[in-house]
Amino acid sequence: MPLNIPESSFQRIVVIGAGFAGLKLVRALKGTNYQLVLIDRNNFHQFQPLFYQVATAGLEPSAISFPLRKIFQQQTNLHIRLTEVLNVNIAEKKVYTTLGEVIYDVLVIATGADTNFFGMNKIAGAALPMKTVGEALNLRNSILKNYEAALTSDDPQEIETLLNTVIVGGGPTGVELAGAIAEMRTFVLPKDYPELNFREMKIYLVEASSRILSAMSLSSSEKAADFLQKLGVNLITGVQVTGYEDDKVMLHTGEFLHARTLIWAAGIKGNLMGGADELPAGRGNRLLVDEFNRVTGQDAVYAIGDIALCESGKFPGGHPQVAQVAIQQAANLAANLRRIAKSEPMKPFRYSDKGSMATIGRNKAVVELPFLKFQGFFAWLVWMFVHLMSIVGVKNRVLIFINWLWNYMTYDQSLRLIMKPGKGNS
Numbered sequence: 001m002p003l004n005i006p007e008s009s010f011q012r013i014v015v016i017g018a019g020f021a022g023l024k025l026v027r028a029l030k031g032t033n034y035q036l037v038l039i040d041r042n043n044f045h046q047f048q049p050l051f052y053q054v055a056t057a058g059l060e061p062s063a064i065s066f067p068l069r070k071i072f073q074q075q076t077n078l079h080i081r082l083t084e085v086l087n088v089n090i091a092e093k094k095v096y097t098t099l100g101e102v103i104y105d106v107l108v109i110a111t112g113a114d115t116n117f118f119g120m121n122k123i124a125g126a127a128l129p130m131k132t133v134g135e136a137l138n139l140r141n142s143i144l145k146n147y148e149a150a151l152t153s154d155d156p157q158e159i160e161t162l163l164n165t166v167i168v169g170g171g172p173t174g175v176e177l178a179g180a181i182a183e184m185r186t187f188v189l190p191k192d193y194p195e196l197n198f199r200e201m202k203i204y205l206v207e208a209s210s211r212i213l214s215a216m217s218l219s220s221s222e223k224a225a226d227f228l229q230k231l232g233v234n235l236i237t238g239v240q241v242t243g244y245e246d247d248k249v250m251l252h253t254g255e256f257l258h259a260r261t262l263i264w265a266a267g268i269k270g271n272l273m274g275g276a277d278e279l280p281a282g283r284g285n286r287l288l289v290d291e292f293n294r295v296t297g298q299d300a301v302y303a304i305g306d307i308a309l310c311e312s313g314k315f316p317g318g319h320p321q322v323a324q325v326a327i328q329q330a331a332n333l334a335a336n337l338r339r340i341a342k343s344e345p346m347k348p349f350r351y352s353d354k355g356s357m358a359t360i361g362r363n364k365a366v367v368e369l370p371f372l373k374f375q376g377f378f379a380w381l382v383w384m385f386v387h388l389m390s391i392v393g394v395k396n397r398v399l400i401f402i403n404w405l406w407n408y409m410t411y412d413q414s415l416r417l418i419m420k421p422g423k424g425n426s
């Protein structure tokens with residue numbers, strides 16, 4: 001069954017994935033003589049850097065998600081299909097989806113990455129990942145349900161287990177989550193649940209390497225650790241989580257931590273569909289590409305964003321899997337596709353690193369720009385400004401700004417709803 005894309009005299013580019021990379025590519029090809037087909041399993045673009053605020057009841061999912069059809073209302077050379085890509089057949093230039101198949105002239109794979117549990121199936125079955133807005137919402141539900149359950153227990157050990165949170169992975173996501181949950185414990189939870197003693201609640205952040213935020217400088221890493229410790233987060237570095245059973249998080253040291261909430265922010269792997277997994281891939285399930293983002297050995301297949309691995313001189317292990325790389329690769333590929341249409345030579349991708357940052361909580365952030373590092377209140381303002389300006393849609397920006405202002409003034413997040421399908425509890 002075909003995907004029902006109209007016949008066209010123009011070359012057809014099929015883009016899989018409407019994340020940072022796919023979205024930018026399609027936008028940058030507006031007005032060209034290409035027929036564009038954008039496929040995503042969601043009908044919206046998600047702003048992953050703020051997932052942790054959805055998970056901790058600071059923002060509504062709709063504030064960080066934007067409907068694709070609204071974004072592209074004015075783009076006439078584009079056909080959007082809401083479906084999951086199951087397979088690609090590179091030899092026949094065909095993409096197979098749950099709704100049908102489509103033939104391409106050029107294929108762009110921009111499917112991003114999913115959580116990597118490194119083959120630990122028990123952890124995968126029980127831990128809470130945060131790679132989609134649905135998973136962020138599920139995390140919010142789980143945490144709140146555990147506090148509700150703690151109210152009805154008379155076993156002190158069970159209560160402690162229900163209140164505790166273990167976050168695995170000390171990258172920006174783990175750090176931001178740990179800070180946000182610690183602030184909830186201080187400012188919000190004791191007021192919502194006066195019958196529970198939140199002084200008993202422990203938040204552990206477990207990181208396998210010797211320090212948190214290991215992609216940033218030592219000084220930023222130390223400052224973030226200092227901020228977290230002041231918020232009462234227990235930092236455990238140089239320790240691997242090896243299993244999870246009966247509410248016990250096992251550590252490689254033989255010790256364990258009691259917690260019903262286990263959040264996994266420790267690794268990602270590329271989202272490869274059938275057929276694409278036969279293309280040359282490197283570490284982390286990422287497709288090997290050249291400096292034009294062309295998949296190794298292919299003329300008409302490109303990969304951009306988290307799924308692409310370009311082992312270049314300055315980045316022997318590939319570029320960092322961050323939004324700026326995805327956006328810049330997409331912009332470069334769009335410019336190259338325009339050049340191809342004019343029979344001009346392509347230009348290689350060069351990453352311009354604009355810096356990195358992480359927020360730990362109220363007035364607390366670390367920022368590293370190419371020539372300047374700073375921490376604390378000003379860093380926190382910069383973090384907020386950059387994230388606000390990166391969000392798609394004016395309405396979303398205004399909504400988020402109002403939310404942040406409200407939360408800052410009231411020391412409260414007002415979105416602590418347990419949302420689930422069906423009629424209600426359990």
Ligand SMILES: Cc1cc2nc3c(=O)[nH]c(=O)nc-3n(C[C@H](O)[C@H](O)[C@H](O)COP(=O)(O)OP(=O)(O)OC[C@H]3O[C@@H](n4cnc5c(N)ncnc54)[C@H](O)[C@@H]3O)c2cc1C
Nearest residue numbers: 017019020021040041048049085111112305306321322323
């Ligand atoms: C919690 C979290 C916080 C982050 N914070 C930051 C940050 O602060 N700063 C930063 O720079 N980066 C951050 N990142 C990383 C950043 O979000 C990624 O680098 C970026 O999203 C990569 O863009 P992408 O387009 O490659 O993939 P994505 O944005 O992940 O998009 C992939 C798209 O492909 C679709 N898709 C996948 N498989 C299929 C399929 N088979 N069929 C149909 N559709 C499919 C998905 O639905 C999705 O829309 C964060 C990531 C996470 C998870």
